[in-house]
Amino acid sequence: MAWLTGHLTVLVFWAFAGVAIVSAAMCVTRRNPVASALWLVVTLFQLAGLFVVLDAQFLAVLQVLVYAGAIMVLFLFVIMLLNLGQGGPHDFKGVIGLGVGAVLAVLLLLQLSVLRHLEPPAAIALPPGTMAAQQAHDGLVGTVARPLFDAYLVPFEITSLLLLAAIVGAVVLAMRKL
Amino acid sequence: MLLGPSLAVSAVLFTIGVTGVLVRRNAIVIFMCVELMLNAVNLTFVAFAQRLGVAGQIFVFFVMAVAAAEAAVGLAIILAIYRHRETVDLGNINLLKG
Numbered sequence: 001m002a003w004l005t006g007h008l009t010v011l012v013f014w015a016f017a018g019v020a021i022v023s024a025a026m027c028v029t030r031r032n033p034v035a036s037a038l039w040l041v042v043t044l045f046q047l048a049g050l051f052v053v054l055d056a057q058f059l060a061v062l063q064v065l066v067y068a069g070a071i072m073v074l075f076l077f078v079i080m081l082l083n084l085g086q087g088g089p090h091d092f093k094g095v096i097g098l099g100v101g102a103v104l105a106v107l108l109l110l111q112l113s114v115l116r117h118l119e120p121p122a123a124i125a126l127p128p129g130t131m132a133a134q135q136a137h138d139g140l141v142g143t144v145a146r147p148l149f150d151a152y153l154v155p156f157e158i159t160s161l162l163l164l165a166a167i168v169g170a171v172v173l174a175m176r177k178l
Numbered sequence: 179m180l181l182g183p184s185l186a187v188s189a190v191l192f193t194i195g196v197t198g199v200l201v202r203r204n205a206i207v208i209f210m211c212v213e214l215m216l217n218a219v220n221l222t223f224v225a226f227a228q229r230l231g232v233a234g235q236i237f238v239f240f241v242m243a244v245a246a247a248e249a250a251v252g253l254a255i256i257l258a259i260y261r262h263r264e265t266v267d268l269g270n271i272n273l274l275k276g
Contacts, residue, residue, distance in 0.1 A: 006179075013180055017187040024191050024214055028198035029210045033206050040210050042248055045189075047217050054184060057194050063220075071213065071249045078253045082260050091204050103263035106191050113188035116182050123273060125229050128179060133263050134232070144235050153234050159243045166247030173254035 013053045013139050020046035031087030037072060044068040055131040108115050184225030191218035205256050205266040209249070216245050 027039035044067045051060035079085070091096065119125075135143050141164050148156055182249030195218060198211030215256045259268055 003268065010180070010183075013183060015259060017183070021187065021190050024194045028202070028211060031196075033204055036207050036210055043214065044217065050184070050187070050221060050223050054180065054221075054224045055228050056235050056238070059220075059224060061236055062231060062239075062242060066246065067213070067217070071246060073245070074249055075210060075255060078256065081257070082206075082266065084204070084206065087204070088267060090269055091202060091207070093203060094202050098201050100199050101197055103195040104200060108196055109189065109193045112193065113186075113236065115185040115189050118182070120181075120226070120229050126231060131232070133260065135211065143232055144239075147232055147238055152233075155240060159240060162192065162243060162247055166250045170250045170254040172197050172268055173251065176258070 009053060013050065016046045016049040016053065020050065031047065031091050033084050033087065037075050037079065040075075041068050041072050044072070055135065057135075058144050179228075181225050181229055184221060188218045188221040188225070191215075191221070203268050204270055205259075205271075206253075208268070209256070213245060213249070216241055270276055 009166045021040040023039045023046065027036050027043060028037060044063060048060040048063040048068070051063060056159070093101070131143075138146060194217050195211045195215035197216065199208050202208050202211065220241055223234040223238050223241070225234075227238075256266055260273060263271060265271070
């Protein structure tokens with residue numbers, strides 16, 4: 001049974017990951033900004049699914065609420081406000097730009113591919129299943145909330161300052177002309 | 179258990195985001211590609227949190243807060259530029275070009 005569950009988890013993981021990669025590629029290649037935004041929403045939902053597979057259920061909910069909900073609505077709202085519904089003729093760079101972009105992307109992928117074999121040192125790695133056990137003990141929200149309001153209280157409060165600065169900045173920028 | 183595959187998926191998503199920033203000219207689409215890169219890094223954090231403790235998940239919170247602030251300010255900048263230049267094509271926005 002455990003063997004079957006393990007294989008099912010891997011299957012679900014790759015299903016979400018495959019759709020996420022395909023829709024991210026669609027997001028980059030669509031000429032229409034609205035289509036790009038909607039493909040990005042699909043990617044964000046798949047990432048929420050991956051978070052569930054990786055024992056981060058509360059973050060998956062936040063991902064859907066904050067990213068796929070609030071942030072993407074903001075993007076679509078600006079696209080609508082600026083009437084950018086159809087892509088322009090110069091949306092992609094020329095042949096040279098595309099070539100340089102492709103070369104740099106392949107280079108970056110090669111450099112990042114070493115991550116595949118990364119393993120945390122055995123001395124600091126938790127035994128498998130620790131996170132699930134902790135969630136069963138503290139609850140899904142409590143697992144994240146307890147350290148957030150304990151060890152990470154100061155960064156949490158500074159985040160509120162950051163959001164305040166962003167609100168003021170957005171209002172000031174929206175009011176005057178550059 | 180799924181650490182290696184997660185990091186591989188995250189690397190691919192990050193590269194797709196970088197490619198988008200490099201080859202697109204529409205400021206809003208470039209912005210969405212930056213969000214995609216932030217999400218790829220979030221996946222890395224969550225994958226490591228499974229093995230190294232819940233701190234990684236806490237950092238995803240902060241990344242989300244920064245992403246929200248960045249989206250608000252960035253879109254306000256794009257709005258201001260659009261009102262001035264009537265375009266969001268980065269090829270036409272060359273005020274700082276030497």
